[in-house]
Amino acid sequence: MKNTAIHDRHAHEALSRVRSLGQIFTATIVLIFLLVLAGGTNGQDEGQKLFESRCYSCHNIGGGDKQGPDLKGVTDRQSQEWLAEFIRGPQAMSRKDPVAAELFKKYAPTIMPDQALSDQELQAVIALIKDLSARNENFVPAGAKLAREIVPGDVDAGRLLFLGGTELANGGAACNSCHSVKGVGSLGGGTLGPDLTAVNIKYRDPELILALQNPNFPTMKSLFENRKLTDEEIVQLFAFFQNSKLNNPTADVVPTAAAAKIEPKFLMLGFAVAIVAVAGLNFMWRKRNRGVRQELVRRTKI
Ligand code: HEC
Numbered sequence: 001m002k003n004t005a006i007h008d009r010h011a012h013e014a015l016s017r018v019r020s021l022g023q024i025f026t027a028t029i030v031l032i033f034l035l036v037l038a039g040g041t042n043g044q045d046e047g048q049k050l051f052e053s054r055c056y057s058c059h060n061i062g063g064g065d066k067q068g069p070d071l072k073g074v075t076d077r078q079s080q081e082w083l084a085e086f087i088r089g090p091q092a093m094s095r096k097d098p099v100a101a102e103l104f105k106k107y108a109p110t111i112m113p114d115q116a117l118s119d120q121e122l123q124a125v126i127a128l129i130k131d132l133s134a135r136n137e138n139f140v141p142a143g144a145k146l147a148r149e150i151v152p153g154d155v156d157a158g159r160l161l162f163l164g165g166t167e168l169a170n171g172g173a174a175c176n177s178c179h180s181v182k183g184v185g186s187l188g189g190g191t192l193g194p195d196l197t198a199v200n201i202k203y204r205d206p207e208l209i210l211a212l213q214n215p216n217f218p219t220m221k222s223l224f225e226n227r228k229l230t231d232e233e234i235v236q237l238f239a240f241f242q243n244s245k246l247n248n249p250t251a252d253v254v255p256t257a258a259a260a261k262i263e264p265k266f267l268m269l270g271f272a273v274a275i276v277a278v279a280g281l282n283f284m285w286r287k288r289n290r291g292v293r294q295e296l297v298r299r300t301k302i
């Protein structure tokens, strides 16, 4: 009787030790994860803000040439040093570097003004260009916003625009002739373009707004470049897509190259966490086994 009581207490103590170990272990992992996340977004934020305020008026990353060349992939063509020197003093560079001189000829009469960036700022901008190029993603200004707030009635107005019940003001073809959205329109939509049921899941809000303002996809671009959607139409279509996400929260996202967004960094982190977790569990099990073994030994002695 007494033995079992002692045994119970031992087992109980061992168990709670294992439990609190487990808690500390979980807390540590969560902390590491948050730190990595925070670190990752800070640098990116700086690059994003800088690029938007200082470069975006003349450059896209992945969206085509503007006043200046598209910077996608420039980090593969040029060294870090070349980029730093060019960005800080493009004109000085054009006098001594034949590649820079060619660029100046090609983009005349626009001249890129010298950019007085600190080392850290320069790193952040270059890292952003490199990162987006590697992931085959376009730069999206965080400032892409709707012209006004969504109000009741926008979803219905958006549905009508989508189906062609209301004509697009600048003469664009109804979305429904090439796209479908689950549960909308009795015959279903066209199939030339992807199903848009989950388009609001696939793209972040500013990305979708930007895609509506300035669709940079090959077919869409040729169609809508000279028949832009109006600000009003964009609000209504956006509201409609947002609503279709609410109605179909698990709709399949139509994959495209641009949608493959798993960052290698997080993948690696995932592996690391899994390995640590397995190691940790092993460790805990070993302790537990030893505890049981000691108990058995003790009991046989008694
Ligand atoms: C007023 C417009 C303008 C602004 C602002 C501007 N650029 Fe440029 N950029 C150009 C033009 C135009 C060229 C081509 C060379 C020339 O004619 O000056 C160029 C060329 C470049 C190149 C070389 C591209 C290549 O293909 O080799 C890089 C890199 C670059 N810019 C980075 C930046 C960065 C980074 C910023 C912001 C910090 C920036 N630019 C701001 C207009 C601009």
Ligand code: HEC
Pocket (backbone or CB within 6 Å): 162, 172, 173, 174, 175, 176, 177, 178, 179, 192, 193, 194, 195, 196, 199, 202, 211, 212, 217, 218, 219, 220, 221, 223, 229, 237, 254, 256
């Ligand atoms: C003539 C056919 C056609 C019409 C009309 C059309 N689209 Fe598209 N759309 C396409 C095609 C094709 C694609 C796939 C990318 C490409 O090739 O442009 C696409 C891609 C898209 C995408 C990106 C989807 C994704 O999964 O990445 C969005 C968003 C979009 N269209 C919205 C609209 C909206 C909103 C309208 C109506 C205002 C519209 N489209 C009208 C053909 C069309």
